[in-house]
Amino acid sequence: MLINDNQEQIAIATYGLTKIYERNIAVNEVDLQIKQGEVYGLIGPNGAGKTTLIRMLATAEEPTKGEIYLNGDRLLQDDTNPHLKQYLGYLPDDFPLYDDLNVIDYLDYFARLYKLSKPLRKQRLQEVLETVNLENKRNSPIATLSRGMKQRLSLARTIIHQPIILLLDEPVSGLDPIARLEFRQAIKLLQQAGMTILISSHVLSDLAELCTSIGIMELGCLVENSSLDNLYQKFSKQQILISTLGEYDKLEQQLKNCPLIEHWEKLSQKNHYLAHFTGNLEDASELLKQLIKADIPLHNFHCEKENLETIFLNLGHQQTS
Structure with missing residues (x-):
């Protein structure tokens, strides 16, 4: 288990994490530590490398070089450490929904993919519906849901297997203010439950409300990395x-x-x-x-x-x- 100087356990750590596409450096030597239970906001302009960094943490992208550790264990791209991938819940900004299914069948499908036992499946389906406030839509066809409801359903699918690390890439993109508020409320419940959350967003007012720490990326580099309080003290x-x-x-x-x-x-x-x-x-x-x-x-x-x-x-x- 990785522990920092303040004896706090580290949920996510990267060392020299780099991704190069042909001659383009998308992520450049990123050293990052996120403490357990933190909500870490990742901000930066389009093309800064935020999505590529998150995809590498989610094992959806293989690093060119560098190392990733989850709860102190080295994360590898092969099948030698499948238990580490169970830690992760990953919500990309373009994950498709199956409009011909209803809400409960969609979630049950993913619960089965994660091989949850029948009693645990039933329990988790109820828990995630309550977390994202979709209990009254459990039997509704996905095609009838609003955009905000669909995004909360995607979050429910992401946490169905009880991950302890959540990676969210632009989860509120295109949502109206009420839908963003409802999504923030769901994130706060997960935060209170002790989940470690990394979230990228261009809606900085949401991050200011949710996050304990902030990382700023520019041209693939992590140019600023500190607690939100320190960031305000230093620059505000x-x-x-x-x-x-x-x-x-x-x-x-x-x-x-x-x-x-x-x-x-x-x-x-x-x-x-x-x-x-x-x-x-x-x-x-x-x-x-x-x-x-x-x-x-x-x-x-x-x-x-x-x-x-x-x-x-x-x-x-x-x-x-």
Whole structure:
């Protein structure tokens, strides 16, 4: 069993993991450690290597070089360690559903493929339907399900054999906000049950809500890898949203004169301003006092940290500049 310096058990570890297609390096020397029970978010632009990395972890793609360990055991591509593959649940972004089956028959089919005994099959079918909130659709034809329901059904199929490591590649792509919320709720239940989850997504607000750690990929390399808290601490700057009922020139002059404001911008709503602030909360309080003292009719003064999407965009700009 792999253990890190903090005596935490490592569920997924890679060393020098590389995938080369002809002369194109899709994944380049990735060293990664994901602790047991973590929800690890993998982000990056299209073509960064996220899907290739996940496919190698799922044994759907053979590495050009490098090593993969699951719970401390070396994962090989041949048939010498089938027990390791039982650890895995893999949901690619293009897995087909069988529209001519109903929900329960579809899940039962996969439970049989995993050779679950009849009593365990019955138990697991009920458990996964409850996890993904599809109990009331158990006898419905798959063709009648919404896109969000189909994606939750795919998740149920992925966890039917009780994996302890879950690999999700763009699972909420194309889903509406309600369907994304329902999918997040299912992931949270699996997280609470102690499952280790690696999830790639372009919907960074979802990852910010779910993940404990984040990896950022660029051109096949893992360019950032840290806990979400450390990422915010390292890269997230303070910003202040200010709204006023008037005295725009006076407010803008105050913003220009404040040495703790790196820059500011007027938002599309004419009375809203966003200031990028380098001070602490006490400094922000002092700024508010100054604006009130200047008789500026404020109706909103809200301090917040930059979100994960802003951090990602800023890091991407740094990589290309």
